[in-house]
Amino acid sequence: xxxxxxxxxxxxxxxxxxxxxxxxxxxxxxxxxxxxxxxxxxxxxxxxxxxxxxxxxxxxxxxxxxxxxxxxxxxxxxxxxxxxxxxxxxxxxxxxxxxxxxxxxxxxxxxxxxxxxxxxxxxxxxxxxxxxxxxxxxxxxxxxxxxxxxxxxxxxxxxxxxxxxxxxxxxxxxxxxxxxxxxxxxxxxxxxxxxxxxxxxxxxxxxxxxxxxxxxxxxxxxxxxxxxxxxxxxxxxxxxxxxxxxxxxxxxxxxxxxxxxxxxxxxxxxxxxxxxxxxxxx
Amino acid sequence: xxxxxxxxxxxxxxxxxxxxxxxxxxxxxxxxxxxxxxxxxxxxxxxxxxxxxxxxxxxxxxxxxxxxxxxxxxxxxxxxxxxxxxxxxxxxxxxxxxxxxxxxxxxxxxxxxxxxxxxxxxxxxxxxxxxxxxxxxxxxxxxxxxxxxxxxxxxxxxxxxxxxx
Ligand SMILES: Cc1cc2nc3c(=O)[nH]c(=O)nc-3n(C[C@H](O)[C@H](O)[C@H](O)COP(=O)(O)OP(=O)(O)OC[C@H]3O[C@@H](n4cnc5c(N)ncnc54)[C@H](O)[C@@H]3O)c2cc1C
Ligand code: FES
Ligand code: FES
Numbered sequence: 001x002x003x004x005x006x007x008x009x010x011x012x013x014x015x016x017x018x019x020x021x022x023x024x025x026x027x028x029x030x031x032x033x034x035x036x037x038x039x040x041x042x043x044x045x046x047x048x049x050x051x052x053x054x055x056x057x058x059x060x061x062x063x064x065x066x067x068x069x070x071x072x073x074x075x076x077x078x079x080x081x082x083x084x085x086x087x088x089x090x091x092x093x094x095x096x097x098x099x100x101x102x103x104x105x106x107x108x109x110x111x112x113x114x115x116x117x118x119x120x121x122x123x124x125x126x127x128x129x130x131x132x133x134x135x136x137x138x139x140x141x142x143x144x145x146x147x148x149x150x151x152x153x154x155x156x157x158x159x160x161x162x163x164x165x166x167x168x169x170x171x172x173x174x175x176x177x178x179x180x181x182x183x184x185x186x187x188x189x190x191x192x193x194x195x196x197x198x199x200x201x202x203x204x205x206x207x208x209x210x211x212x213x214x215x216x217x218x219x220x221x222x223x224x225x226x227x228x229x230x231x232x233x234x235x236x237x238x239x240x241x242x243x244x245x246x247x248x249x250x251x252x253x254x255x256x257x258x259x260x261x262x263x264x265x266x267x268x269x270x271x272x273x274x275x276x277x278x279x280x281x282x
Numbered sequence: 283x284x285x286x287x288x289x290x291x292x293x294x295x296x297x298x299x300x301x302x303x304x305x306x307x308x309x310x311x312x313x314x315x316x317x318x319x320x321x322x323x324x325x326x327x328x329x330x331x332x333x334x335x336x337x338x339x340x341x342x343x344x345x346x347x348x349x350x351x352x353x354x355x356x357x358x359x360x361x362x363x364x365x366x367x368x369x370x371x372x373x374x375x376x377x378x379x380x381x382x383x384x385x386x387x388x389x390x391x392x393x394x395x396x397x398x399x400x401x402x403x404x405x406x407x408x409x410x411x412x413x414x415x416x417x418x419x420x421x422x423x424x425x426x427x428x429x430x431x432x433x434x435x436x437x438x439x440x441x442x443x444x445x446x447x
Contacts, residue, residue: 001318008296008342030343037338038320041299050296054343078332099408100386101323104332105339187407 003040010052014059014164017051018137022160024049029162031073034098034106035114053162062086068131068167077103077111080121087128087168088281089175089195089274093120096179096186113163117152117253118189118214124177126211126219127195128168132156135164149218173199173207174281178273179214180266182257190214191257192266194222194246196274198234200282205234210271215263216251224248225271234279243272283344285310286354294341300334301325303341304351312352312381316410323409326382326389327351333389335408352381355388363429364388364422371438373422375413383409387423395431399424 007024011017021027028047030036031054039045053059059074062083069085080086081095081103094108097120111121112132125145132143134157141161148156157163179186179193192214199207208226213219224245232238246267252260283290285308294303304310304327316324318337325337328350355362364387367373374380383406390397390405397405402423403416411419421439428435 002299002302003297005295005297008340010342010345033340033343034320034338037299037340040297041318052340052343055345099323100389100405101326101333101335101408102320104389105334 001041003037004043004046006040006047007049008052009049010055013056014053014135014162017053017056017162018135018160020049020051021162022137027051027159029053029113031110031113032076032106034102035110035116059164065167066170068169071108071166071168073107073109073162073164075108077106077108077121080108087124087175087197089127089177089197089278090121090124090168092177093124093179093193093195096120096177096181098188109163109166112148112166113155113157115149115153115155115218116189117217118182118191118193118255119219120177120179120190120193120213122149122219123190123193123195123211123213124175125166125168126221127197127209128175129171129197129209130169131167132163133165133167134158134161136161140164146221149220152217154218171197171199173197174278176274176277176281178270178277180270192263192270194267194270194274196271196278198229198275198278198282200234200279203233205229205232205238205279208275210246210275212246212250212267212271214257215247215267216253220250222246222248222250222267222271225275229275236276239272239275239279243268243275246271283347283349285349286351292341296340296342298341299337300327300339300341300344300349301336303344304336304349310351310353314378314381316378316382321410322379322382323386323406324379324382326385326409328385328389331392333386333408350385350388352384355384362388362426364391364426366429367422367424367426367435368419370435371418371422371425373414373419379409379411379413383411383419387419387426390423391427391430396427397423 027049059072182188228242314324316322425435
């Protein structure tokens, strides 16, 4: 099994990559290749040109920029999972992405750009209120996470844009990620997963964001949960009551791994677990 | 690229997968192809110090990389400790998964020289074995880990367990 023929370039910097991307009818960026190559082998995707950003220097850094943590386009899942600078929700989501070999090559930014309906890290960046920095031949553009995920495998990125980095605000508080994987435990894509971020002040929850994955067509903010939790003391009963609203306004989708009913149940369970852990981390 | 310490240069089509380049162009057929869909790990090799599934990498991506395959482990007729562990602790049955499993074990031990049983089982999550039930593979990796730390491996279970009828 191998892909259809394509042209291949491995530019030395992002400007050259953006130019190459704009030069072909159907070009695709390749970072880790852990989703792109399987899709090309199955011939679900047959680009004319693959722009491999894997040789560009300087993109493999996790940087503290004072008010934000910036994750470069070539930071691998394994690197994100091992970094103390990265908030717990994203660190955990990266640690539970795929297997060792996948984590050695796949990138956090690639996973977010790919936007699989059951991927782990998109939910985490959504809950953490990240900003996506897109680069194209005409310049740089910032996209907030809650406008980035459009539909299954579809983001706000334009065809000529490269996701150059993800910036996670250093907003304090605590975060966590919980999931049930397709192979049980935390292994493989999420049957359902929840990422939570909370902020406490004066003994009560002053801010909160929860994002679900695996249950619908895209990673989605569970707004009802945040609404219910903010202003409470974050006790077990407050978490339980908030988690009960996890699927409010969320379009559930059944798949091979569960019915709508089962997904709705898991969404609530994972939300409660992630919130409990995030509050403990806050 | 450099494969098992040997510099190799070739012109390949961009769509050539690394596993095909290793097996068909370089004749290194120790690296196996199992699922071809990135799941089984039979094709695992080490690229610049880290394990990778060579069925999910283009040969051109490995331009300039250092690659180690199963053929590159034994030195001067001596098995690598992980190979020895699989031999001593019966870490294989049909052997199909073995080259990939061994490369994953080598990768794991290079990052974590003293893994717990749980860490070993998680470390080889990306490798599927249809025969052994993994038990002896875990013992083989424990054997290799001890050897590589310069310690005496624990005796084999079949040497220490009493058989009661
Ligand atoms: C065996 C296996 C198990 C897996 N298990 C999981 C799992 O449990 N959870 C999970 O979330 N994921 C899982 N994945 C997917 C994995 O996380 C991928 O690494 C990830 O989805 C894609 O990242 P990548 O860097 O490999 O991107 P690539 O495969 O290179 O690209 C994927 C897509 O994103 C686009 N893209 C990539 N980078 C950029 C960029 N910088 N700018 C613009 N577009 C870009 C590409 O054009 C392509 O369309 C698994 C994959 C495999 C093979
Ligand atoms: S052949 Fe590469 S993972 Fe199965
Ligand atoms: S020994 Fe047969 S697949 Fe592992």
